[in-house]
Amino acid sequence: MYIQSLQEVFGPEATFREGQNEAIKRLLHKKRVLVVQKTGWGKSLVYFLTTKILRDKGEGVTLIISPLLALTRNQIDSTRKYGLVADCINSQINKTLPEKKEVIERCNHGECDVLFVTPEQLQNDNFKDLLSQLRVGLFVVDEAHCISDWGHDFRPDYRRIHQLLKILPKNIAVLATTATANERVIEDVTKQLGDCEVIRGDLQRESLYLHNLYLPNAEQKYAWIAKNINRLQGSGIIYATTIRECERLAIWLRQNAIDARAYHGRINEEDKIELENQLTNNQIKVLVSTIALGMGYDKEDISFVIHYYTPKSVVEHYQQIGRAGRGIDQAVCVLLYGGEDENRINKHFIYDSFPKQVQIDQVLNYLSQNDEVKIATLEQVMNIKSKTLKQILKLLLIDGFVGKNGSSYFRTLKHYYSQQKYYDSIINLKVQEYNELLEFQRTKDCQMAYLTKALDDPNTRPCMKCSTCLGEAWDLTDDYVSHDEINRVAKFFAENYIIIEPRKKSMMTNKNLNFIYEEGLALSFYHEQLGQEARRCKYEMNQFSDLVVSASADKLRRFIRDKGLKISEMIIIPIPSNRRPELVPQFAKRLANRLQCNYVNNLAKKPNEPEQKSLQNNSFQEQSIRKHLYIKDRVNLDNQNILLVDDFVDSKWTFTVAAELLGEMYNDITITPFALSDTSGSD
Amino acid sequence: MQFTNNEIATYLYCAQLTQTRTTPLTILEWNVIVKSLSQQKLEPEVLLTINSTELSNTLIHATNAQKTRIVEKIKARQKLGLSMLELEEIVHQGFGIMFRSKMPPRLKKLTHKHIPAFFYYAGDPSILSHRAMGVVGARSATETELIQTTDIANEAASHGVVIISGGAKGVDTTAVEATLQNGGKAIVFPADGLMKWVKKSNIRFYISNGQLLLMSAQRLDAPFSGYYAMQRNKFIHAPSDAVLVASSKISTKKKSGTWEGVAENIKYQWSPLYVIGNSEGVEQLKAHGNAEQFSSFDKIFTHTEPKRKRERKEIDERIVSLIKLAIAKGLDRETLEEKFVDVSSKYFENQKQNEQETSQNLLVHEQLSMEEYMGGKVEES
Numbered sequence A: 001m002y003i004q005s006l007q008e009v010f011g012p013e014a015t016f017r018e019g020q021n022e023a024i025k026r027l028l029h030k031k032r033v034l035v036v037q038k039t040g041w042g043k044s045l046v047y048f049l050t051t052k053i054l055r056d057k058g059e060g061v062t063l064i065i066s067p068l069l070a071l072t073r074n075q076i077d078s079t080r081k082y083g084l085v086a087d088c089i090n091s092q093i094n095k096t097l098p099e100k101k102e103v104i105e106r107c108n109h110g111e112c113d114v115l116f117v118t119p120e121q122l123q124n125d126n127f128k129d130l131l132s133q134l135r136v137g138l139f140v141v142d143e144a145h146c147i148s149d150w151g152h153d154f155r156p157d158y159r160r161i162h163q164l165l166k167i168l169p170k171n172i173a174v175l176a177t178t179a180t181a182n183e184r185v186i187e188d189v190t191k192q193l194g195d196c197e198v199i200r201g202d203l204q205r206e207s208l209y210l211h212n213l214y215l216p217n218a219e220q221k222y223a224w225i226a227k228n229i230n231r232l233q234g235s236g237i238i239y240a241t242t243i244r245e246c247e248r249l250a251i252w253l254r255q256n257a258i259d260a261r262a263y264h265g266r267i268n269e270e271d272k273i274e275l276e277n278q279l280t281n282n283q284i285k286v287l288v289s290t291i292a293l294g295m296g297y298d299k300e301d302i303s304f305v306i307h308y309y310t311p312k313s314v315v316e317h318y319q320q321i322g323r324a325g326r327g328i329d330q331a332v333c334v335l336l337y338g339g340e341d342e343n344r345i346n347k348h349f350i351y352d353s354f355p356k357q358v359q360i361d362q363v364l365n366y367l368s369q370n371d372e373v374k375i376a377t378l379e380q381v382m383n384i385k386s387k388t389l390k391q392i393l394k395l396l397l398i399d400g401f402v403g404k405n406g407s408s409y410f411r412t413l414k415h416y417y418s419q420q421k422y423y424d425s426i427i428n429l430k431v432q433e434y435n436e437l438l439e440f441q442r443t444k445d446c447q448m449a450y451l452t453k454a455l456d457d458p459n460t461r462p463c464m465k466c467s468t469c470l471g472e473a474w475d476l477t478d479d480y481v482s483h484d485e486i487n488r489v490a491k492f493f494a495e496n497y498i499i500i501e502p503r504k505k506s507m508m509t510n511k512n513l514n515f516i517y518e519e520g521l522a523l524s525f526y527h528e529q530l531g532q533e534a535r536r537c538k539y540e541m542n543q544f545s546d547l548v549v550s551a552s553a554d555k556l557r558r559f560i561r562d563k564g565l566k567i568s569e570m571i572i573i574p575i576p577s578n579r580r581p582e583l584v585p586q587f588a589k590r591l592a593n594r595l596q597c598n599y600v601n602n603l604a605k606k607p608n609e610p611e612q613k614s615l616q617n618n619s620f621q622e623q624s625i626r627k628h629l630y631i632k633d634r635v636n637l638d639n640q641n642i643l644l645v646d647d648f649v650d651s652k653w654t655f656t657v658a659a660e661l662l663g664e665m666y667n668d669i670t671i672t673p674f675a676l677s678d679t680s681g682s683d
Numbered sequence B: 001m002q003f004t005n006n007e008i009a010t011y012l013y014c015a016q017l018t019q020t021r022t023t024p025l026t027i028l029e030w031n032v033i034v035k036s037l038s039q040q041k042l043e044p045e046v047l048l049t050i051n052s053t054e055l056s057n058t059l060i061h062a063t064n065a066q067k068t069r070i071v072e073k074i075k076a077r078q079k080l081g082l083s084m085l086e087l088e089e090i091v092h093q094g095f096g097i098m099f100r101s102k103m104p105p106r107l108k109k110l111t112h113k114h115i116p117a118f119f120y121y122a123g124d125p126s127i128l129s130h131r132a133m134g135v136v137g138a139r140s141a142t143e144t145e146l147i148q149t150t151d152i153a154n155e156a157a158s159h160g161v162v163i164i165s166g167g168a169k170g171v172d173t174t175a176v177e178a179t180l181q182n183g184g185k186a187i188v189f190p191a192d193g194l195m196k197w198v199k200k201s202n203i204r205f206y207i208s209n210g211q212l213l214l215m216s217a218q219r220l221d222a223p224f225s226g227y228y229a230m231q232r233n234k235f236i237h238a239p240s241d242a243v244l245v246a247s248s249k250i251s252t253k254k255k256s257g258t259w260e261g262v263a264e265n266i267k268y269q270w271s272p273l274y275v276i277g278n279s280e281g282v283e284q285l286k287a288h289g290n291a292e293q294f295s296s297f298d299k300i301f302t303h304t305e306p307k308r309k310r311e312r313k314e315i316d317e318r319i320v321s322l323i324k325l326a327i328a329k330g331l332d333r334e335t336l337e338e339k340f341v342d343v344s345s346k347y348f349e350n351q352k353q354n355e356q357e358t359s360q361n362l363l364v365h366e367q368l369s370m371e372e373y374m375g376g377k378v379e380e381s
Ligand SMILES: Nc1ncnc2c1ncn2[C@@H]1O[C@H](COP(=O)(O)OP(=O)(O)OP(=O)(O)O)[C@@H](O)[C@H]1O
Pocket: A010, A014, A015, A016, A017, A020, A037, A038, A039, A040, A041, A042, A043, A044, A045, A178, A179, A295, A296, A297, A298, A322, A323, A326
């Protein structure tokens, strides 16, 4: 019936995929529809074509709730094909209210047909006021499994959409789409949508060739990737979970003459856009990405997806491999699994999703007893990590237990009941989902069938393409890695620098610091072998081993040389500690000996300093260090290059304050911090 | 809070929704719509989908001028369904919306043209079912008048009488604070939006204690408005069983809020007036025989008190005899207590369910029964 509209877009040969026509028809009758169809099926076609028809009838615009910015950009690009004008409102693109206002006005004046927003935006009062002026004909929740608590990747912001759906008047059609909803999620989402029709198809992806491979350490994985990536045609994505790993792996691949780029949350929006474009135009071989580029992303010829770490659930895995082989007949998806590291990282994500009840209670009690409270005040009176505090406030906001007014928070009327059980149930579910994936790693069944079955696809069947189905006949990858190849990686790791970035601002005054140290160096990450060695030395022997000293000396020599400085002309200053007065100075002295540079011990601490670890947030940490750290000897250090040495670095406040003290005291100095281990993010 | 399509439509067209930059229907326009729809067996939810011509034809009780205005207003908001984000936020923060169908009879004492399509509220709406005394008075009340007000409000608490006030400085606040501190209950209709009120920790305390109910026909973040301050006087006078005038000026060219409210009460005969002190307004009320000197709660509520006492006594006696029966049949104390809680909670649950099921019908019924108040004819504004 709407074939004409389809053919206007996709040419006279085009036909609907099964279910598309039906979904469109229902939406045009203002019905609510849930579409559960495999990745790459064409769920976006349903809402874009419906929009086209609705707009021709003079109806309002289509509002799409979409979870990722990269996905939004990708979808906006594809609306052109439909002759639709699309725009988006999010925290990155149009930051100011007038900018957002302009977008809304264009929508209402017929100059824009589709508006994308992220669910986070729906928490913003000013933005909600603007949205209230928007004439909407179709409301779309893309990746709708996110609105279910059982739908993986629990995004608190989606919880509000549930309530909005209950109140949205029935003259607005509602479409929810996802590829990854099992029975339970379908049931939940259907309930949230109210009276709705489910359009569901099978999930098997015919073009994907799946392969699970056990490689228990980083060296093996790096070697395997370097070896195989050029065997794989076209361009693709490597998923690597942490920002650090993305960066390091991309560097490694570039050293191997492979055009690889890291893509993650800390890259600024403009660079991201550039990277997305390069991938779209096949100008780079591989993007090493966190989940920032996951769900929904549509490029027809992604020909491989490699998982450096096991994803946290079947849903995440199916979504991510779903980026491959959408418009081509063959794409290879390899899951490299094994190693303690990936378990540790995944468990960290799983167990770190919710704050502790005592801390929640602490915040609530304080808010209950006060009228409106500024966030800065909360940080000052509450010994809670500021990241945790923000997380707590966000959850409380989303559940309506607190309200927000600018940068102030207040307790609402809603009666609070402990959310612990609920949080626990979600964590439990995540653990189950992770276990399911651990099982998938070693499954003897068809890998595709395992995934589709886990998603309750009734038409699960062997794919005859994966490395289980093919067995010995699998020849798409070369899984043997030699000693030499592994040694090359080990050397690369040893040479790779872990940078200590400088802090620029005081948390107490929010003003720029008077003096900022240079980029510094950490010898190891806490979870790596060297990091664990340093921990053992500190807590069990109260003395650092020769191994630690020589590894530090080797790495520092290169690092300082690369900076264009002479190591022998540097002055080493240890960070003092009253708890272990000899530990760091002794180490620093040995290091100075080894490097043949000068050693000055002129910093000291006043007694009774609380342990850093007990201070939960930046404001507390900075305050405490400023109160205790001082310069005890006024040796002249003008015009010197200083190497500031400590054992572990986490918040960087000690380095920051020490550098500022020295910088204010002496003229024309540089300061480079060095620590044995970077422990941040490893509690 | 769950809403029916009718309620959502009511909110969409009657709420202020200033952020949409459109105009809500007035109470009179809404009444005309409800009456017209009901005669054609239609419900407010059709307003979400009806087109302009159909709507125009449906409005049989509207004058031509009204028709044009209504059609325009409905058209302007019909596609703004997303503005229900506001309603979602309100409910999210724990506020309630009381549509006409849920308003207790006490509020219905207001004549039709004064009943808003809904009230925002914060707190336990069942406070409305208690006996209530309105307290009004000028901001400039004297020390003696305030002390007397405090005493009376204190006493109200011990008599189980709820204080209804406008939440202004002076008499209003004195009365409410006194009764709350004495464990009593109060209903406040502030002249500004409710948001500012519930941000105060002591207000939240009394609300969560079940002692305080805030109500308003204004949007939550509304600033103080003199116009609405006058409007809301009737919300204090009409639902009260009696109104205490603690102090009042007499309106001259400069209108006195207290006096205007009192005059309106006299005009519509909402509730008997009692006075204290000797402000000029109070003196005049006494002189014209419009008010009596406040003497005691017993006197004001005489007619209702003995009957209530009798009823309570009767219920007590029945419960005692049931307990006796149960003990005779060998039930121990624990089982008995459990049973009691069990049965009563089941009963209330059922009742709640019934309420939900019938709420749809109820709404229509209530909207239709508006005709009673309209006396079958619709006034022009
Ligand atoms: N009927 C059709 N005819 C031709 N091409 C189609 C048809 N339906 C969809 N496509 C194309 O298929 C591609 C994938 O569609 P789309 O991005 O909507 O997938 P999806 O179902 O949303 O997948 P995911 O779950 O990964 O988000 C798009 O490029 C789209 O243009």
